[in-house]
Amino acid sequence: MIKMIFKQLWNQRRQNGWxxxxxxxxxxxxxxxxxxxxxxxxxxxxxxxxxxxxxxCLQLKEDKAYSFKYDVKEDKAKDSIFHANFNQLLLAIKxxxxxxxxxxxxxxxxxxxxxxxxxxxxxxxSTFTPLNTxxxxxYLADGTDFIKAYGLTDAHTGELMxxxxxxHEGRKVxxxxxxxxxxxxxIDVVGKGIGKVHNPSGKDLQEIVGVYQxxxxxxxxxxYPSILTINTKMKGQNPFDHFIIYRLKEGVDGNAFExxxxxxxxxxxxxxxxxxxxxxxFEESLNWYNDxxxxxxxxxxxxxxxxxxxxxxxxxxxxxxxxxxxxxxQDIGLMRSIGASQATITRQFMTEAWMLVTIGFLIAQPxxxxxxxGLKWNVIDLTAHYWQDSKTWLTLATDALIYILxxxxxxxxxxxxxxxxxxxxxxxxxxxx
Amino acid sequence: xxxxxxxxxxxxxxxxxxxxxxxxxxxxxxxxxxxxSIMGPSGCGKSxxxxxxxxxxxxxxxxxxxxxxxxxxxxxxxxxxxRNHRLGFIFQSFHLVNSLNVIDNVELPLLYRNVSAxxxxxxxxxxxxxxxxSHRMRHMxxxxxxxxxxxxxxxxxxxxxxxxxxxxxxxGNLDSKMGAEVMDLLRQLNREDDRTIVMVTHxxxxxxxxxxxxxxxxxxxxx
Ligand SMILES: Nc1ncnc2c1ncn2[C@@H]1O[C@H](COP(=O)(O)OP(=O)(O)O)[C@@H](O)[C@H]1O
Ligand SMILES: [Mg+2]
Numbered sequence: 058m059i060k061m062i063f064k065q066l067w068n069q070r071r072q073n074g075w076x077x078x079x080x081x082x083x084x085x086x087x088x089x090x091x092x093x094x095x096x097x098x099x100x101x102x103x104x105x106x107x108x109x110x111x112x113x114c115l116q117l118k119e120d121k122a123y124s125f126k127y128d129v130k131e132d133k134a135k136d137s138i139f140h141a142n143f144n145q146l147l148l149a150i151k152x153x154x155x156x157x158x159x160x161x162x163x164x165x166x167x168x169x170x171x172x173x174x175x176x177x178x179x180x181x182x183s184t185f186t187p188l189n190t191x192x193x194x195x196y197l198a199d200g201t202d203f204i205k206a207y208g209l210t211d212a213h214t215g216e217l218m219x220x221x222x223x224x225h226e227g228r229k230v231x232x233x234x235x236x237x238x239x240x241x242x243x244i245d246v247v248g249k250g251i252g253k254v255h256n257p258s259g260k261d262l263q264e265i266v267g268v269y270q271x272x273x274x275x276x277x278x279x280x281y282p283s284i285l286t287i288n289t290k291m292k293g294q295n296p297f298d299h300f301i302i303y304r305l306k307e308g309v310d311g312n313a314f315e316x317x318x319x320x321x322x323x324x325x326x327x328x329x330x331x332x333x334x335x336x337x338x339f340e341e342s343l344n345w346y347n348d349x350x351x352x353x354x355x356x357x358x359x360x361x362x363x364x365x366x367x368x369x370x371x372x373x374x375x376x377x378x379x380x381x382x383x384x385x386x387q388d389i390g391l392m393r394s395i396g397a398s399q400a401t402i403t404r405q406f407m408t409e410a411w412m413l414v415t416i417g418f419l420i421a422q423p424x425x426x427x428x429x430x431g432l433k434w435n436v437i438d439l440t441a442h443y444w445q446d447s448k449t450w451l452t453l454a455t456d457a458l459i460y461i462l463x464x465x466x467x468x469x470x471x472x473x474x475x476x477x478x479x480x481x482x483x484x485x486x487x488x489x490x
Numbered sequence: 491x492x493x494x495x496x497x498x499x500x501x502x503x504x505x506x507x508x509x510x511x512x513x514x515x516x517x518x519x520x521x522x523x524x525x526x527s528i529m530g531p532s533g534c535g536k537s538x539x540x541x542x543x544x545x546x547x548x549x550x551x552x553x554x555x556x557x558x559x560x561x562x563x564x565x566x567x568x569x570x571x572x573r574n575h576r577l578g579f580i581f582q583s584f585h586l587v588n589s590l591n592v593i594d595n596v597e598l599p600l601l602y603r604n605v606s607a608x609x610x611x612x613x614x615x616x617x618x619x620x621x622x623x624s625h626r627m628r629h630m631x632x633x634x635x636x637x638x639x640x641x642x643x644x645x646x647x648x649x650x651x652x653x654x655x656x657x658x659x660x661x662g663n664l665d666s667k668m669g670a671e672v673m674d675l676l677r678q679l680n681r682e683d684d685r686t687i688v689m690v691t692h693x694x695x696x697x698x699x700x701x702x703x704x705x706x707x708x709x710x711x712x713x
Contacts, residue, residue: 058601068589069589387585390546391587394544394573394579395579395602395646396602396650398569398570399566400566401570483546483547484546484547487585
């Protein structure tokens with residue numbers, strides 16, 4: 058049967074050429090739109106690397122009315138009222154029975170921070186080209202546990218990470234899995250040193266004490282290589298550049314606790330420079346961030362385009378196959394008169410549609426490969442361990458998806474008209490018009 | 491026992507407003523090995539009758555028995571199988587599949603049975619030999635004359651080794667010389683293989699060479 062259909066297609070290659078051209082163009086366009094969706098969804102499917110549920114961020118503001126009463130320079134040099142305030146607030150939050158863990162991070166730390174600080178890092182033992190990395194910072198006040206507050210997971214086990222014991226010794230750093238991989242080729246890097254200068258040694262060197270699973274700054278990006286540096290003291294820095302992060306115990310109502318903070322804790326700082334500006338859940342800041350970077354708009358646009366392309370394909374294919382069926386009405390009548398059942402005819406036309414789609418799909422591949430090579434994205438190198446960042450894997454996955462889509466559409470688009478045409482009485486179909 | 495038995499066949503075509511009674515109470519029996527010709531003026535219902543015998547059309551009422559099988563009750567799949575094994579059609583306008591060459595056209599009926607490709611080709615060559623077209627196997631239908639096309643169609647009707655051959659004005663589109671060739675072929679099939687043939691024709695001379703002739707007028711058998 059297949060051979061016979063192939064012969065028929067080949068013998069009518071002039072007419073079928075147009076259909077193949079149509080199918081090739083369609084395959085290409087479905088690919089260009091699908092590839093975005095596939096990549097977005099693959100990124101979305103990756104674990105976040107931290108637990109966004111139950112985590113909140115307390116935003117502080119410095120009340121300028123108070124500021125100028127103080128000598129800021131002097132204030133920053135010692136344990137100022139600013140710092141005292143800040144620590145009191147931190148303790149007050151930490152002391153609440155609803156709170157599981159607290160942490161202090163700077164403004165560029167995740168999640169939801171629109172800006173990031175980047176840093177070139179070098180390994181201690183080679184003259185390797187530096188790795189550009191995102192740097193997050195935490196301030197290690199007494200009793201804070203940023204790992205628990207964020208719910209960071211261990212790169213090795215995927216379980217919640219433990220606060221490394223030697224973290225308080227100073228000059229320690231925790232790195233992300235992809236950072237470890239890119240710089241050392243492995244995630245077994247605890248004990249290794251890295252530094253901000255070429256050939257780091259002595260006072261430049263920071264020791265890696267832990268490796269966390271990459272976390273995603275937004276839902277739709279893969280984890281970028283990052284490090285978490287730990288400051289044991291906040292001296293010399295403005296506390297208002299920092300956030301207090303807290304994680305609530307399971308089952309605690311976030312809104313109720315927010316009210317409690319605003320109504321009971323905030324008033325205690327009424328006549329100080331420390332103003333609690335607001336509380337935002339990780340969830341909210343992530344959504345806010347997703348909104349401002351426009352990822353939803355992009356996805357929505359791509360989805361609409363994909364839908365539009367699929368609709369056109371469906372209408373086009375149904376139309377094409379409808380015309381084919383009508384044009385071959387007599388052939389269908391003839392085939393039935395010599396022993397083809399309705400089911401056989403349907404199967405034959407479906408097989409034909411499948412073959413056309415497959416050929417069109419294959420012809421489109423060089424175009425697709427050309428297109429995918431033209432795509433640029435922000436990964437360190439394309440042998441990245443995320444499959445969606447490998448052009449080969451992304452192409453294969455998208456190809457598989459669109460092949461299935463095209464097939465479904467072609468079969469559906471063929472099934473209707475063929476079913477109709479094969480129902481005609483053979484005598485009707487055979488009558489010369 | 492007759493191989494074809496029609497009882498009380500009526501066929502009414504209903505289009506929007508007009509009702510055409512194409513066949514009116516037709517009763518007909520054909521014995522195995524008969525070569526029956528049907529004659530009558532254009533529009534008297536000959537093709538309709540042949541299509542009903544060939545299970546290509548449905549009678550409005552009446553019963554039809556072919557090779558001892560009550561045919562009106564067959565389901566689509568059984569119908570297809572019946573047409574494939576028992577019936578061979580030859581049409582006035584040949585109805586070859588233009589996108590397939592001669593041998594592929596001839597093989598087509600065997601494609602709907604489980605016959606291996608090698609066996610199909612062998613049988614196709616055999617019947618093409620018989621209709622004198624073994625030198626045109628790779629030609630496309632468009633490259634053949636009318637007489638050759640009809641011989642391809644006859645080969646296609648033959649390859650499945652049917653009990654009954656139904657031919658609707660098989661020489662209608664052919665000049666007299668080609669028509670005579672086709673008639674020779676049909677008579678040969680009837681004589682040598684003892685195959686039953688029912689043929690519609692306008693040609694008195696052709697009709698005389700068949701074993702029996704019936705005549706139709708306005709949907710009724712008149713003779
Ligand atoms: N599909 C149809 N719809 C309506 N009328 C039809 C149809 N087919 C045939 N007829 C009518 O039935 C009558 C018999 O037609 P047909 O069997 O083709 O005649 P013949 O083959 O003897 O010339 C004619 O009057 C014709 O117009
Ligand atoms: Mg007729």
